[in-house]
Amino acid sequence: MHQLNKSKPALRLLGLLGLIFTLLACGGGGSDAPTPPVSPPPAPPAPEPIVDTTFSSTTKTARFLSQASFGPKYEEIIELTDSSASDWIIRQFELPIEPHLPRIADYKTRVANNEQNRFSSATTTFTFWKSAIEGEDQLRQRMVFALSQLLVVSSNGGDVLHDVPEAVGYYLDILNEHAFGNYRDLLEAISYSPAMANYLTYLGNEKGDPTTGRVPDENYARELLQLFSIGLLALEMDGTLATNSDNQVIELYDNEDITGLAKVFTGLHLDFARANRQDDFFTQRAKLYSIPLATYPENHSTSEKSFLGLNIPPNTDVTRSIDMALDHIMSQASVAPFISRQLIQRFTTSHPQPEYVERVARAFEQGQFTLPDGRTVGERRKGDLKATIAAILFDPNARDENLPTATANSFGKIREPVIRFAHWARAFKVENVTPEFTIPLWYTSGSGALGQHPIRPRSVFNFYRPGYIAPNSITGDQALTVPELQIMNASTIPGFSNFMAWFVTGGHADLDDDELAEIQQEYDQDQVDLDARNALDSFVADYTDEIALAEDLPALLERLDLVLTNNQMSAETKQHIIDTVSLLPIENDGAELRVMFAIIMTLTSPDYIVQT
Structure with missing residues (x-):
């Protein structure tokens, strides 16, 4: 209705122009000859409806669900067969999130004290199994599991991530929240997570001090580039190695880039201001590891930070430095194929063909994908994970039954x-x-x-x-x-x-x-x-x-x-x-x-x- 009202002035103008042209064609307004009726143009034929045949047999349904969930149930296969897989994935995108932290807290009410023990350390494992097996949002849970293997933190060993289940629980909730969001936003969220900061040792990371020889911790900066975004070597959009004019592979960064990026992640620590001093040590620690990190400007490097051709000016604060760094990393050409290939591996095939990688990387790059029924998903922003997972699951290599022999x-x-x-x-x-x-x-x-x-x-x-x-x-x-x-x-x-x-x-x-x-x-x-x-x-x-x-x-x-x-x-x-x-x-x-x-x-x- 709003669009119709906006168009009325234009319709009146067109009507007036039509009258003027009619009068001119009749030699002015003095003719009494009637105007012959004009037949309206024939309506264009209605477009043929697009039929989504992805679930056209029980075999196709079962195969799709095996790739997109923690495994199908017989009743689910029968119910979905002859329905639309496009509808299914849209429903999966819209299902509510069940967070891990409240369930961990519920489990820990069974413990008589707040001290760490074997049971409390296992509560994150309990919530994972509950979500994987019972969760209706199966695609989200598979994406969380995939992302947890790409953006790795681990509760293996006897450190804080083992002793404080809230740390990994909060990290899982971050993956839950961003599983169908944007990869750039996900990188930001994990950068402020206590679990990642603890695991990759930048928790409490301080600016350099020439007098003592102290330098910022480089661990997260290195893994952010090598494992979480671009990899070591430049890639073509299809995931194959790019080469220079001498046909040599192209190294994407050196240690100076790592040193420059490490300065960005100084001045981050637990948000001690939000701790309740009335709580015991274990309760305080649990809370601090289940909320985002705080910024401490006095510990943040004020010098220029240079990496991958970006220069962050001196005296840029923590938040702005991180924003600029992550934006620049996401702008790199290798991000789309590097991330897309690994996500394909976690859902459909261990050795994706280059053309498969390229199609998914294009969806990641463009932030949009067209489903089999003609609807589009994605917000047209690079790194859209809805578009990426849809491209993975609906790609011809994943769905076609008549692939070339070598590909099959x-x-x-x-x-x-x-x-x-x-x-x-x-x-x-x-x-x-x-x-x-x-x-x-x-x-x-x-x-x-x-x-x-x-x-x-x-x-x-x-x-x-x-x-x-x-x-x-x-x-x-x-x-x-x-x-x-x-x-x-x-x-x-x-x-x-x-x-x-x-x-x-x-x-x-x-x-x-x-x-x-x-x-x-x-x-x-x-x-x-x-x-x-x-x-x-x-x-x-x-x-x-x-x-x-x-x-x-x-x-x-x-x-x-x-x-x-x-x-x-x-x-x-x-x-x-x-x-x-x-x-x-x-x-x-x-x-x-x-x-x-x-x-x-x-x-x-x-x-x-x-x-x-």
Whole structure:
């Protein structure tokens, strides 16, 4: 209505001009000849509606959800098939955020005192599993997990990030908030986060002092460039190495750039002014690590700060220095391909083809992407993560069924162990997602567990490097990057199998009195108000639908194939599982046992571990 009102003057002008031209054509106003009626021009044909066929079969739906979530459920696949994937992703973008910090606080109410103990240190892990398995905002949770491996902080070890779960909880909330926002804003938020400042040692970073030889800490400045934004070498938009006129690779920065950038991140520390002096030490520390850092001008470098061709003038304050630095970093040409390639690796394929990287990098650069139904997402600002993740998931390389052989043969990724476990829990409708009662989930880094623990990589380089090429392997012989193979070895492969077998078969339900007493003793030592008997009912899978198919093993395998392997399981694997499981008698509890064996064999098969 507002637009219609604005156009009325223009319509009146056009009408007046039309009358003048009509009078002129008739030789003035003296003619009595009637004006012949003018037929209106034919209306243009209505455009054909754009049909989003992404979910046109159960196979396509299951495959998309495997890439975009912590794993599909059977009912979810059936419900979404023949609907619009564009609608699905828009709904995912709009779902509310459930923050981690309130849930961590709730867990800690079970602890009798505020001192650090094993239980309180694990509360961030508890909230991660709850979000990954039960969260409706599955795409956000997958993006948070992906970003946590790109912008790494880690609670591994016995430092503050291990002892103060609020630090990592607040960091996860930052990733939650910005998962569908802008990468530039995300870089700013993590720069002011106590977790990152502690992990990369610029907490309390002070300006240089020539008299004592003190220089600003360079750790964050180095990793901000090397790992969080542009990498070491210049990239083309398709992620391949750029070269100069002499056909040599181009190094993007040197140590002088790091020294200049390090000055930017001086004068940041915990916001002590917001601490309540009436609180005990542990309560104060928890609060200070769950709010943004404060600026301390007296500790900030007032000298000129130069890096990557940018000169920040002397006496520029902390906030302005950081803003200018991050804006300049985001303006670099390598940011889009560097970030885009790694995000592709975390969702769809470990070795993305250059044309795939370029298309996603263009969406990152332009800040916009057109969905299959014609709608656009993104705010037209470089670094838009909605546009980026949509470009990743809807790219022809991720969706087309008739890719060139070379592309198809190299497409796919190793499902990360954390995702495999969460997928099992989601696929089989696990009841009582209560990791606080399931001690094997408190620490899953070991080779006898998952070999991977969320938000706990061993270094700032993540669990594995994005450019990792496995030596002495078929993929290595083809120079394919497969990062996840860096944590798969002769120990972690059987370790994962045993770990999953314990959960799939309900090992927790078989805990005897002595084992329960040991768990209770641990709770009591940490003064945690928990009853170990709840462990018997924690993470209970519901195999009702699968048990109904236990006598029809081909039908059972068809269902598992859809839910777990996107109908990509080979005929040989299916037959092998059927032949093995058929040896188990169906009588008594045999039906459930058959189902459990079939699930374990599927979860540990190459058909499942390799997501194609």
